[in-house]
Amino acid sequence: MSSVKQFQVTFDCADPERVARFWCEVLGYVVPSPPKGFATWDDFNRSQSPEDQGSWFACSDPSGVGPRLYFQRVPEGKVAKNRLHLDVRVGTGLVGEERLATLEAECVRLVALGAVRVQLLxxxxxSCIVMRDIEGNEFCLD
Structure with a gap:
């Protein structure tokens, strides 16, 4: 049996580029170069049929360690709690008030990007802070 070498996390969303750029800011990810043969992502989008323009976007870990994040446009909006969510690990190794202060500081930064604070546990x-991204997808600051 061979082991998995790579995986990506896929988000269904209404505005793939907007959500991808939000997660780039959250995680320190970057937008990869446009597909071969295109100078910019705008050039690539203009080459697509009208219904396919802006239908997906991606971002990746610049170190190559973390998974690629892929965002695809879907017609329906989010209607229920996610069955899968990301834990953004900013407080690893910290406990008590020090951990809480670190999570709170990151929460303030992410709210300024458009995230919504839901609940402190x-x-x-x-501790962790349950949040929602700019399209309502749940994630945790952990």
Missing amino acids: YDGTD
Whole structure:
């Protein structure tokens, strides 16, 4: 049995480029170069049929370690809680008030990008903040 070498995480969304650029800011990811033969992503989009223009976008970890994130346009909006979500790990190794302060600072930064704070889960030692991205997809600051 061979092992998995790479994987990507795919998001269904209404505005792929907007959501991708949000996650680039959250994670420090970058927008990859446009497809071969195109100087810019705008050039690539103009080459597509009208219904396919802007139908997908992607971003990647500049170090090559994290998974590629792929965003695809779908006609329906989000109607229920995600079955899968990302945990943005900003407080790894921290506990108590130090961890909480780190999570709160990152929450402030992400709210300025358009995220929405939903709920703080804190038991005095461990904590996370449940949030929503710019299209309502849940994720956690952990």
